[in-house]
Amino acid sequence: MSWTVGEITVHRVDEIEFPAETGPWLLPGATAEVVSGEDWLRPDFADGGAIRLHSHSFAFEKDGRKILVDTGIGNGKTRANPAWHDLDTGYLDALAAAGFAPDEVDLVLLTHLHADHVGWNTREQDGEWVPTFASARHVTARAEREFWAGYDMDAPRRQMFEDSVLPVERAGLLDLVDVPADGVEIVSGVRLLPTPGHTPGHVSVELRSAGETALITGDAVHHPVQFAHPEIGASVDIDPAASEKTRRRLLTELADSETLVLGTHFTPPTGGHLVPHGSGYRLVEKP
Numbered sequence: 001m002s003w004t005v006g007e008i009t010v011h012r013v014d015e016i017e018f019p020a021e022t023g024p025w026l027l028p029g030a031t032a033e034v035v036s037g038e039d040w041l042r043p044d045f046a047d048g049g050a051i052r053l054h055s056h057s058f059a060f061e062k063d064g065r066k067i068l069v070d071t072g073i074g075n076g077k078t079r080a081n082p083a084w085h086d087l088d089t090g091y092l093d094a095l096a097a098a099g100f101a102p103d104e105v106d107l108v109l110l111t112h113l114h115a116d117h118v119g120w121n122t123r124e125q126d127g128e129w130v131p132t133f134a135s136a137r138h139v140t141a142r143a144e145r146e147f148w149a150g151y152d153m154d155a156p157r158r159q160m161f162e163d164s165v166l167p168v169e170r171a172g173l174l175d176l177v178d179v180p181a182d183g184v185e186i187v188s189g190v191r192l193l194p195t196p197g198h199t200p201g202h203v204s205v206e207l208r209s210a211g212e213t214a215l216i217t218g219d220a221v222h223h224p225v226q227f228a229h230p231e232i233g234a235s236v237d238i239d240p241a242a243s244e245k246t247r248r249r250l251l252t253e254l255a256d257s258e259t260l261v262l263g264t265h266f267t268p269p270t271g272g273h274l275v276p277h278g279s280g281y282r283l284v285e286k287p
Contacts, residue, residue: 002098003260003271003286006209008060008189010262011098012270015055015072015091019083023051023223029232030225038228040282045224045267052267053223055116058216059098060207062187065106066099068133069205069216070264074119077163080156084115091120092132105133109186110140111218111264112199113148114236115160122167129163131171138168139186141194142176144201147238179203195220195250197243198234204250214260214271220246222265227251228280251281260286 001012023030032049035041045052058069072091079085092102111117121138122129153161168174177184183193183206192203198219205216219234220243226232230247237243254261254274261283262271272283 001268001270003214003262004212005060005207005214005260006212008062008207008209008214010058010060010207010214011100012262013057013059013068013091013095013098013100015057015089016083016087017267018053018055018265020047020050020052022053022083026053026234026236027051027223027225027232028235029229030223034229034232035225038225038282040277041225044269045283051223051225053265054267054270055265056270057095057120058205058262058264059095059100059105061099062190062207062209065187066104067107067109067187067190068095068100068105068136069109070111070117070218071108071120071132073116074122074164076124077115077119078159079115081115084119092123102132103135105136107187108133108136108138109190109192109205110138110144111204111216112144112202113140113161113165114199114219115157115164117218117264118160118164121164129167131168131173134171134173136173138174139177139192140174141179141192141201141203143179143196144199144203145174145176147200195246197239197241197246198237200238212260213258214262215250215254216262216264217250218264220250221263224263224266224283227274227282228277230280255281 036049191206207214272285
């Protein structure tokens with residue numbers, strides 16, 4: 001799938017669809033009753049009363065630079081979540097087919113440092129985890145990296161950092177940026193916006209070109225049901241209250257705007273515009 005934002009073409013690079021049991025674990029407030037009450041979620045975003053979730057990256061070219069937003073789960077990684085453990089997907093083939101072979105990627109923007117957003121930062125080579133995008137700068141918020149540096153990690157999270165974050169850092173490829181309240185421009189027309197709560201340094205990615213705008217949500221919004229019910233948070237939100245506050249602010253800013261919303265975990269059609277619906281909002285696919 002791809003979308004046009006002014007002169008930018010944004011590609012969705014597929015990894016996997018999450019199993020059905022992911023929904024109740026990740027968004028426990030998205031009960032069958034709540035989901036069934038939102039007819040517009042079916043069949044794309046929900047199967048009956050069960051939400052559907054996906055793992056993918058977004059890739060686009062701007063000012064001659066090939067840019068990737070988030071890198072999914074990765075292959076062959078030891079993960080506590082059985083749905084993410086020791087994957088063997090065709091992600092890199094899909095990336096190359098979209099025109100973003102690993103050695104051609106110039107910039108990787110990481111919305112935050114969770115296992116399902118940093119996995120393809122590295123791949124195994126001769127028994128070692130090495131950077132997949134060896135010519136690319138990897139950018140995340142300074143607040144994000146500093147938070148995890150002082151966090152008492154459990155064994156699975158330490159494993160994730162060891163195989164997917166630290167190799168990039170040790171190679172000198174990780175750039176930490178300060179993200180003020182109004183965001184920071186990384187490339188002309190590509191801006192990181194602070195959307196904290198899910199993690200303290202979480203950012204979303206705004207694209208602007210030829211008078212058009214798009215927003216890649218990261219995990220500020222996991223699923224479109226949260227447009228209708230912004231009070232629904234994720235079980236892994238570091239600060240649930242801040243996450244809800246961020247989500248409500250985003251919805252207010254996006255509603256009835258011409259901004260294309262691209263969800264990092266949304267199943268197809270993945271992108272659309274936000275419009276008022278009942279006491280909340282809904283996503284309408286971009287024509």
